[in-house]
Amino acid sequence: DVKVTQSSRYLVKRTGEKVFLECVQDMDHENMFWYRQDPGLGLRLIYFSYDVKMKEKGDIPEGYSVSREKKERFSLILESASTNQTSMYLCASSELYGYTFGSGTRLTVV
């Protein structure tokens, strides 16, 4: 069974902290994505990566950065967490079409 694993299910961080969200896939997929999910707004793309060390901005990249040092791992970084980054974060991977999602990380910034 293919898997996308997000390291934390729930996180609580303080304003100003640097936050790392980790995502690992075991399908040897080229493409990986980070979305945030907010009620009434659907899933919005933050960043995506189509190869190791390659990254592209999505629709809402402000306040975030990413790292992809290995093919299977894609990390989302909040350089200085703010309360408006409280959200559900979903990682996904794909080869061409058809995403496989992780279980999500619910981040609360206080």
Added chain:
Amino acid sequence: GENVEQHPSTLSVQEGDSAVIKCTYSDSASNYFPWYKQELGKRPQLIIDIRSNVGEKKDQRIAVTLNKTAKHFSLHITETQPEDSAVYFCAASPPSWGTSYGKLTFGQGTILTVHP
């Protein structure tokens, strides 16, 4: 970039009724349209998809229709059951070559509630 609008935001039906969720997209180059179901506390799961060379696709009680001229597509669920209750998301993707890499733009989601 692509913009996907989804309606309605909430939908309540009685068990056995049909449910229809509609989406419109803006980028005429988009050619792949999946639908995801997200049950409470779970990850989104692909339930059906359609490509732009097909007008309709059916899988048991679920069907998707696509009108490329009007740039809209719809999800139809017949004979709804309580276990169909979930949030449904439509999405659109441009061709996977070039710089898009198959990235999906999602609609806002529809909360479907099926009452027994």
